[in-house]
Amino acid sequence: MSKSNGMKDYAKGVMVLTLAMLFVKVLSMVYRIPFQNLVGDEGFYIYQQVYPFVAVFMTWTASGLAIAISRVLTESNESWDELMRVMLRYLVALALVLFIGLYSLSSFFASMMGDSGLAPLLKVGSYIALTIPFLALYKGHAQATGDLHVVAKSQVAEQLVRVAIILVGTWLVMRAGASLYIAGEVATIGTVVGEVAGVLVLYVLLRKKAHISWKRTTISRARQWHLMKRLTIYSIGISLSSLLLILFQLVDSFTIFETLVDKGMAINEAMAEKGIYDRGQPLVQVGLVLASSLSMAIVPLITTAMKRHQKAEAANYMRLTFSVSMLVGVAATAGLMLVMPYMNAMMFKTNALSGVLSLFVLQIVWLSIIMPMMAVLQGLGYTKHPSLLLIGGLIVKLLCNDVFIQWFGIAGAALASNAGLAFTALLLIRFIKKVYPISLVSPTFTRGVLLATLAMAFAVEIWIFGITFMCATYNVSFRMTATITALTAVCVGAIAFLTVCAKREVLSVEDWSVLPLGRRVAAFQLYVNRVKK
Template identity: 45%
Template sequence: MSSVDWNMKTFMKGASILTVSAIIVKLLGAVYRIPFQNLVGDKGFYIYQQVYPFIGIFIVWTSYGFAVAVSKLLAGSTSRGEAKAMMRVAFIYLVGLSVSFFIILLTFAPFFARSMGDPELVALLRAGAYIVLLMPTLAVLKGSFQSEGRMVPVAVSGVGEQAFRVTVILIGTWVAMRAGASLYTAGEVAMWGAVVGEAAGVVILALYFRNSFKGPLEKVDTWQVVKELTIVSLSVSASSLILLLFQLTDSFTVYKILLTNGFVGDAAMEMKGVYDRGQPLVQMGILIASTLALAIVPLIAHHAAKKEGRGVLPFIRLTFRTAFLFGWGAAAGLALVLPYVNEMLFQTSDGSVALIIFSFQIFWLSLILPLTAILQGAGKVKIPTLLLIGGLVVKIVANLVLVPLWDVTGAAIAGNIGFVVITVGLIFYFKKVWPIWLAPIRFYGWVMAATVLMFTIVVPWMWVAEQILFDNMSSRIAATLIALTSVVMGGAVFLLVIMKSRIMVEKEWYLLPFGKRLATLQLRLTNRR
């Protein structure tokens, strides 16, 4: 086996470790919000979700974007002395950025809180600000490990960080609520939980770290290092940041507009809290797409560099079809059962219409994440980043127009419009870079046929279950049983049609993370053993 093969094998193994850890991190990040909402109710959930995007943006930008940028810089260095100098510049630059943002958040917390329409959010903003101070160490250590291909410390740190965060948030909130603390105090405890989690991540990485960059510092172009760090970190994290930026837009607009629409404080807070239930649902729905995005970048980058063979196009087509298939299946399936899922997870079925509309963001994001990842893997970052910014501007304008008309339903529609603009723009740009058919017409026909059959079978089942089978049970237990049976039934029908149609062939399933079982199942269903 050549050294190149060994390196690629090691690289792909590292990417697989990171992918698995990312799935765990994202799952924990979505799931903890459900017991948290159950503890604090819709008003408490509103309080947390108003402030979370502020710290979420810093977490993604630094721990993901800057870590990748540092890794890329170090991997391209020609000597240990140069790598050491680059690490030093990166750390000093990040310290400067984090201290600046920390001071801005502490100083302007009252201004941000008033701008959101709720002055009582100041303490939460100030608590969350401390997370920013941990970012330089976290980003530089992660980037250092990734540049050496040492993915285990990065994976362990990510999972440990999230596990600590979720544990502190849930236990801290439970204690605060039992002690009779206010919902704002519970929210502040949750913010400190995020800080503790991030600190745990830094400690785990520090325990793994052995400084291999010994020797004298070499001279590097400081401005060039800073410029590359900024551009790379923003471009690679842009698609991950977009959902948080949409949430931040909602934080600054939805509650204030509800107040001007005539809702009193508590009613407006609860309505915004109900609308925020959509966030964990969307995060769970885009899990496959975000996993694909993580897994596809090294594949695309590797095959784009190869001159011989089929190159990158089969991987691009496969990624698009998988993202479309699972993104549409998750969005349509969730919309179908949402009133029951809503009550099962969040105690009531309030706001189900807005949440059904909100859930279709899963589909658009399922296309946006892998498409931007593919373009990023091919070195195309400028246009996708501009398209993401354009979609954000559309979301802001749409919120200002639609929320006064239709309250939180208007905000859900505005989110979809923003994501549609990004998706359409990405596909048009994509076609310019690779003028290819991403999927045949037959593919879309079978996906729609699977959706229609899923609706045809699940809708009558839900009616029979609600009106006859579970009629005597408590509302939430009945909703739970209907939701779970409908999800299993709908998912089975959808997958059965897809597999019988063979619009994804067995060898394609094998290329996907955890696709071996699906390939085996399809072989059995189509009698091709």
């Protein structure tokens, strides 16, 4: 009975943590819109230049170190208190090295990005490294003991505090007439304080369970080195898929602005253009949240089937994971591209560089393949080879970015990102087929998705023509027209896409039923095909 209750509590904790992560992702996406509206494109450029530096630490801590610590605790024979002491000493030393490194090299990194004004922001951002040991240890301990609701509470607290300080602080700074660099500094402070808030929440909730102590450990020196090596390698391997997009942003921070200026563009114009380009980040997150939240729900089913040696069932779930990823990824990408000028103006006041942003959001397709496929492979015990493929994609981005920007302007950066992600996604598919020789999609699925995309495009274009004509007739303002058009066109496109998918039965009723809210779609599919007959 107690074991049954324990499993129920754990399942409930997983659900709460999943919802918390979804909330954090959505809030992380949404706050950028009012922030950009407050500081403009140049201010957005300043913040986005520095953000990848701090985001690397945040993501590695949450998606890598915490999970690795949980695994070390549950798989090692030593007492947890002893292991926590070893990992605390290592992580504190590592955090100090990272802090001192980023703080002391902030001027160098700023000059490498072509903007010395970014140095103070990098110095502020470096303090986030000091939160790594405590966030990682507390979260790792909580995951090892199944206290997932604690992790969920800390993540929500981090994000709420961070967003509140960023938006309120930026509003006060802009109202006082301070410079955009000060606004960026305040936003960076908000990110650091958010992480500190997470540490405090975890300490309050776990101080009686997780014992973090500086006492000497009885674990041998050789064993300590083994544990530290294992912790580092495993944490990097499992967090690479989450870090990939952030590392791409880091490449852009070092190349886009400086290359545009070298090409002869005025400094303020280059800042604004990079800021407009960075509008694509929250748009990609929109599609990625939709695609990954659905497909990732299937991944645990694959792991369970493999543990039970049910290879046929595991293969079916792999196929479903890929199909759902492609279905939602293609729909989100095509939908955003169709409404981009209006979505751009609705969210960010102008429709500047909508063509570049349309190219930018094409990354959703590749990322919606990479994220769930990486999770599947890691669940099956494959970490090294997929990680090398991710690194290969990053190298493609590095090699192409500067050259493509020289040739195509800022659109070249979006092209380079797509090239790197496509490289990784296609080789991941090839690797999965090598490990598991299965057909991931059927011709029926491919034809159905293509037809649904064309139907969505036709319906959306007709709708946009009609709604913009009506708005022009009644002299509706530019941004209000964009808002009405974007929101209604998204609904029209979604209905058209889903209806054709249901009619063509791109997924079976049983497949839909596995997904969150899928039973309603399954019922709709049965209804549509009953009417058809």
